[in-house]
Amino acid sequence: MIPDTDLPDNPEEFAGLDVSFERLADDRAESCPIPASDILRYLEMELATEELPPEALRFIRTARVREKEYWVWELDEEYEDEDHYVIVWREPNGTTCTGYCENWWGLSLEQFLLAKYCKVI
Numbered sequence: 001m002i003p004d005t006d007l008p009d010n011p012e013e014f015a016g017l018d019v020s021f022e023r024l025a026d027d028r029a030e031s032c033p034i035p036a037s038d039i040l041r042y043l044e045m046e047l048a049t050e051e052l053p054p055e056a057l058r059f060i061r062t063a064r065v066r067e068k069e070y071w072v073w074e075l076d077e078e079y080e081d082e083d084h085y086v087i088v089w090r091e092p093n094g095t096t097c098t099g100y101c102e103n104w105w106g107l108s109l110e111q112f113l114l115a116k117y118c119k120v121i
Helices: 011-016 036-047 109-117
Strands: 057-065 068-075 084-090 096-102
Touching: 011 109, 036 057, 036 084, 036 096, 057 109, 068 109, 084 109, 096 109
Parallel strands: none
Antiparallel strands: 057 068, 068 084, 084 096
């Protein structure tokens, strides 16, 4: 992992980084601490849309970025045609957060997760 002092402070600079992260031992959507129904309800609010069916979400992977755990999905093209990620992360103290983020910068998923971890996006 890149030392904190060497990490970029704007999203565009993450594009040049070669990073990879290990998957969690249980690399499945079902291991996420937030139920899929709650994630869908969150997305309905974010997208100001009617009820989203479970198949609207496509699970990509889990990742560990230092002490944080991540679960990552994409929305089916029928619901969103831009490059967005739906991310749930768990802090070391057990608190969780759900986010819906557009990848304006064309980052790889790993670069995006590192920028998210660094609170740059």
